[in-house]
Amino acid sequence: MVSEFRKDHELHKRRFGRNMGLGGVLIAFVLLVFGLTIVKISEGTSLQGFDHVVRPELILEAQ
Amino acid sequence: MTDTTTLIDHSNEAEFGDYIALLKPRVMSLVVFTALAGLFVAPVSVHPFVAFTAILFIAIGGGASGALNMWWDADIDAVMRRTAKRPVPSGRVTAGEALAVGLALSVLSVLMLGLAANWVAAGLLAFTIFFYAVVYTMWLKRSTPQNIVIGGAAGAFPPMIGWAVATGGVSVESVLMFVLIFMWTPPHFWALALFMKDDYSNAGVPMLTVTHGRKTTRAHILVYTLLLAPMALALAATSIGGPLYLAVSVVLNALFIKGAIIIWRRDEDAAVADEYKVEKKFFRFSLVYLFLHFVALMVGVALANFGVGTW
Incomplete structure (x- = not known):
């Protein structure tokens, strides 16, 4: 049959x-967070200064 | 084995657009515009992508408060002609779904704005949602004829949030932008209430037109329009104002006051005779009034960046 x-x-x-x-909304949200991450990282200064162990030589204020 | 036939009626099931309608897209467009204006005129520059994200989540936060409003007000929306086709009263979306969408988007928008911009802006957005959903919708709207006067604050916050996104704080300029929308809201909505007269009384919402009569409402429109003018003009003296803004504001306020005087002088018979022509015209002009004030601010600041049009 x-x-x-x-x-x-x-x-x-x-x-x-x-x-x-x-689905479209969720994909757009993922792209948005990704884009925001890229912008924040490329704008961020001396991010390593706060990475795991404080490295005062990378923090402007500490100098 | 036998087939089972379900007799549930799915003909009224929601489409994706119904969930978008929960967010009140027309109100969102005003939120987007005024928040963008607040951000644009601020003296601190913001990365375009961060600005875009911030405006998007301010709009979503505004939309979330709209969904919470539709959840709470489904009963009165059903009896008002203007709102009867909204997703909840028409049965396409359940009240519970509207509540869930409203709460989820409220939390998401505040957190994302905080992460994208700063926590001052996020805090202002959270307060705006609380003010519109709880203070206005749940408390004031059904209990006092001053509902839209105080409730207007919710609609007045977006330029302040936009300013906070850029500067991380609050200042005279952002407070005056808030006051501009706050004082503009009553004449705008009372003009609407004058020609949508059956709607509010049928729903039992204590609009000024219902509780104090239409003559008093006309007088209130004039008083608020007169109080609005100096507030709007005061912005010209701040760092974001200038000769262009002053010129635009003087003309707009003169026309707005003229319209309010005509409305104040009219009686109901004349209004009924021409089907509220003057009131409708005043209502439409109120939208132009607010739009052009913010356009003038933005153009003024843009020109000032080239050293043109400053005091």
Whole structure:
């Protein structure tokens, strides 16, 4: 017996649209956080000054 | 085995756009514009990507408070013509979903603004959401005819948040931008209430038009318009004002006061006869009034960067 694929109900199209919308929002959020990270790191001065062990020679205020 | 047929009606299930509608996109556009203006005129430059992120999360925070408002106000939204088609009263989104979206986006927007910009801006955003959702929506809206006067503060915070994103603080300039929107809100909304008269009384919202009558509302519009003018003009004397802003503000305030006087002098019969033509015109002009004030501030600051148009 050959099973037939049923035609998509309008409801499935609506749910598909909703899932695509949410997927788009999540991807955009990931890209946003990534972009923000890049900007913060490239703008950051002497980040190493606070990395694991304080290195006063890299902190401007300490000099 | 037998097929089971479910008889649940899914014809009213939400689309993605319904969740966007929960965030009140039209209100968000005003939030974006005024926050951007606050950020632009601030004397500290911000990396464009950080600025974009900050404005985005200020807008999302504003949207979140809109969703919380729709959750709480679903009962009165259902009886007002203007709001009956909103996602919750129309049944496409449940009140619980609106609450969840509102709370989740509130937390997300405040945290992200804090991480992207600074915690002063994030704190102001958190306070704005609290003020709109709790102080205005839950407390004032249904209890006092001064609801929109005090509630207007929520809409007045965005330029202050934009300023805080850049400077990390609050100053005379940002407070005056706040006052400009705060004092503008009552005449703007009371003009709307004058020609949307059935809506608020049907819903039992104590708008000034319902509690104190339409004549008193007309007088209040004039009083607030007169009080607004010196506040708007005061911005011209600050570091972000200048001759251009002063000239624009003088013209706009003269026209706004003229409109308010005409509204004050009119009686209801005349208003009904021409279907609130003057009130509708005043309402539309109020939007232009606010828009052009902020445009003038931004153009003034941009020109000042080239050494043109400063005091």
